[in-house]
Amino acid sequence: MSQNNEDTLTARGPDLTSISELKPSTPTRKPKPPKPENATTITIGISAQVLFNMEKEQQGLEDYIKYQVEHETQPFSPGPAFSFIKALEAVNTQLKELYPDSEELFDVVLMTNNHPYIGLRLINTINHHQLFIERFCMTGGNSPIGYLKAYHTNLYLSSDPDKVREALEEGIAAATVFTPEKITEVSDTQLRVAFDGDGVLFSDESERIFKAHGLEKFLEYEKKHENKPLEHGPLKGFLEALEKLQKKFYDKGQRMDCPIRTYLVTSRGAHSSGNRALKTLQSWGLEIDEAFFLAGAPKGPILEKIRPHIFFDDKMSYVEEAVEIGTVACHVPYGISQGPAPK
Amino acid sequence: MVSTIQNTDVKQKEADRAVVVAVTSRAVFDCGVDDGDEVCEVGVAFPLLQVLQRVNERLEISRFCFSSEEDFTESLLKNNVHLFLTTDRDEAAQASQKGVFSALLNEKVASSEQLRVVFCEDAVIRTDTEPPSASQDAAQSFWAQLGEMRRRFGVLDSPLSLLLLTSRGGRESCGAALQTLRSRGLNMDEAYCLAGAPRSPILSLLRPHFLLINHLED
Numbered sequence: 002m003s004q005n006n007e008d009t010l011t012a013r014g015p016d017l018t019s020i021s022e023l024k025p026s027t028p029t030r031k032p033k034p035p036k037p038e039n040a041t042t043i044t045i046g047i048s049a050q051v052l053f054n055m056e057k058e059q060q061g062l063e064d065y066i067k068y069q070v071e072h073e074t075q076p077f078s079p080g081p082a083f084s085f086i087k088a089l090e091a092v093n094t095q096l097k098e099l100y101p102d103s104e105e106l107f108d109v110v111l112m113t114n115n116h117p118y119i120g121l122r123l124i125n126t127i128n129h130h131q132l133f134i135e136r137f138c139m140t141g142g143n144s145p146i147g148y149l150k151a152y153h154t155n156l157y158l159s160s161d162p163d164k165v166r167e168a169l170e171e172g173i174a175a176a177t178v179f180t181p182e183k184i185t186e187v188s189d190t191q192l193r194v195a196f197d198g199d200g201v202l203f204s205d206e207s208e209r210i211f212k213a214h215g216l217e218k219f220l221e222y223e224k225k226h227e228n229k230p231l232e233h234g235p236l237k238g239f240l241e242a243l244e245k246l247q248k249k250f251y252d253k254g255q256r257m258d259c260p261i262r263t264y265l266v267t268s269r270g271a272h273s274s275g276n277r278a279l280k281t282l283q284s285w286g287l288e289i290d291e292a293f294f295l296a297g298a299p300k301g302p303i304l305e306k307i308r309p310h311i312f313f314d315d316k317m318s319y320v321e322e323a324v325e326i327g328t329v330a331c332h333v334p335y336g337i338s339q340g341p342a343p344k
Numbered sequence: 345m346v347s348t349i350q351n352t353d354v355k356q357k358e359a360d361r362a363v364v365v366a367v368t369s370r371a372v373f374d375c376g377v378d379d380g381d382e383v384c385e386v387g388v389a390f391p392l393l394q395v396l397q398r399v400n401e402r403l404e405i406s407r408f409c410f411s412s413e414e415d416f417t418e419s420l421l422k423n424n425v426h427l428f429l430t431t432d433r434d435e436a437a438q439a440s441q442k443g444v445f446s447a448l449l450n451e452k453v454a455s456s457e458q459l460r461v462v463f464c465e466d467a468v469i470r471t472d473t474e475p476p477s478a479s480q481d482a483a484q485s486f487w488a489q490l491g492e493m494r495r496r497f498g499v500l501d502s503p504l505s506l507l508l509l510t511s512r513g514g515r516e517s518c519g520a521a522l523q524t525l526r527s528r529g530l531n532m533d534e535a536y537c538l539a540g541a542p543r544s545p546i547l548s549l550l551r552p553h554f555l556l557i558n559h560l561e562d
Contacts, residue, residue: 141532
C-alpha cells in the first residue's frame with residue numbers, strides 16, 4: 002500500500018448541509034494571501050492580545066466564553082501592535098503596485114492561546130478594521146511555538162514573556178510588547194522600525210565584557226577588536242528581511258521616500274565601540290538608515306523624535322523609558338542583560 | 345461468515361446512544377506470519393483504542409466488539425456502526441459505498457492520552473446541491489453524536505479534542521465553518537486557518553487520530 006502522508010488520514014465522507022445564516026461581515030475585496038512556503042515571504046506571528054485590546058479573563062473560563070460569544074459582533078479596539086501591522090500592510094500595498102507578480106511581502110499570522118469560541122469575534126474585528134489577515138492559529142491553550150516554526154515565522158510578537166522566551170530558544174526572533182498609556186502618533190506613510198544594538202541585532206558578547214569588567218575595559222576591548230564583526234543577535238534576521246524589501250523600493254527609484262526606514266539606537270558611543278557596530282553591519286551587507294550613538298545617554302528623547310512604529314531593546318530600563326514617551330517598545334529577553342551571569 | 349466476540353467483562357450502558365466504532369483487527373494487532381500460538385504485536389490502531397477507552401471511562405459506557413471476516417460490510421451495517429476505521433483504503437471504500445462512514449487511520453499516530461479529531465473545511469460546508477445520500481446521513485449522525493459526547497466534558501482537560509483545519513480558504517471560510525459547526529452543536533477546541541499554506545507541517549504538529557474531509561484526492 003503506497004499512500005502519501007495526507008491520504009492516510011482521509012475519511013471518505015460526503016458534504017454536510019450548511020445552515021450558516023449569520024455570516025460574519027465581509028469586506029468587499031479580498032486579495033490573495035502570500036504563501037508562507039515561499040522563502041522570500043516575511044512571516045510575522047502576532048498575538049491577538051497585542052494586535053487588539055482584548056478583555057482579560059477575570060470571571061472564570063465558562064463565563065468568559067459566554068461573554069465573548071455574546072459580544073461576537075462587537076469588534077475589539079486596536080492594541081499596541083495595531084499601527085505596526087497596518088504599516089506592514091501599507092508597505093505590501095505599495096510593493097504589489099510596483100511588483101504585481103512578486104510574493105516578497107509581509108505575511109501576518111494571528112496567533113492566540115484562546116479557544117475558537119473567540120474566533121468569530123476576532124474575524125469580525127479583522128473585518129471591521131479592514132486588516133488583511135487570512136491565516137490564524139487558535140491553539141486552545143497549547144503552546145504556539147511549534148506552529149510558529151511550521152509557519153516559518155520571521156518575527157513573533159506577544160505580551161507573554163514566557164512564550165517569547167520559548168520562541169527565542171527555538172531560534173525564532175521574538176519580543177514582548179509593552180503598551181504605552183498613550184501611544185504617540187506614528188506615520189501612516191512610512192514604516193519605522195528602531196533597534197537597539199547589543200543583545201538585539203548583535204549578540205551579547207560585548208555586554209558580557211562590560212558587565213564583568215566595567216566601561217573602560219569594554220571600550221578598550223572594542224577598540225582592539227574594532228574590525229572583528231560581532232556575532233549576530235536574535236533580530237538580525239528581521240533587519241535583513243526589512244532591508245531586502247527596502248532594496249525593492251530602491252530599485253524602482255524610491256530611495257529618498259522609501260516606505261520603510263530603519264534606525265539603530267545604541268548606548269555605544271560615536272567612537273571605536275560605535276565603529277565596531279557599523280563595521281559589523283557592513284560585514285553582514287546591511288545598511289541601517291539612521292544610527293544614533295548615545296554614549297550612554299537616555300534613549301527617550303531620540304525615540305520621541307523618530308516616532309518608530311516599534312522599538313526593540315534587550316534592557317527593560319530602556320523599554321520602560323520608551324513606553325513612557327509613548328513608543329510601542331518590545332523587550333527581547335536575550336543574553337546577559339536578563340539577569341546574573343550563567344555558570 | 346460473521347464471528348462477533350463480545351467483551352462480557354464490560355457492561356453496555358445506553359445502547360441507543362452509543363457511538364459504535366469498528367476497527368479492522370489487522371490494525372489492532374500486527375500478527376505478521378500467523379503462528380497460531382504466538383501473542384501478536386500491537387498494531388497502528390492500538391493507541392487509538394487506548395484513547396477511546398479513556399474517553400469511555402469518563403462517559404461510563406463501555407463496549408468493544410471485534411469482528412473479523414471476509415464480507416465485513418454486512419456486519420458493520422448490522423451493528424449500526426457509525427464510524428469504521430481501517431488502514432486499508434479498499435476496505436474504507438467498500439464500507440463507504442455501503443453507507444458506512446469510514447476513515448483511514450493515521451499510521452503515524454498520535455496521542456494515547458487524548459482523542460484528537462480534525463475537521464477539514466470542505467467536510468463542513470456543503471459545496472453542491474445533491475440530495476443527501478445514505479452515507480451523508482451516516483456522517484451527520486456521527487457528527488451529532490461526536491458533538492454530544494464532547495459536550496459531556498468541560499472546556500479544559502477533555503479526553504476528546506475537536507480541531508478545525510481550513511486549508512484553502514481564508515478567514516471568511518474559517519468563520520463560516522466555525523458557525524456551521526456551532527449550529528450543529530460542535531464547539532471546536534482548536535482552529536487553524538492556513539489560507540493556502542501546505543498542510544503536512546501542521547498535521548504533524550496536531551497529531552490527529554483521524555481527519556474528516558470529503559474527497560480522498562485532497
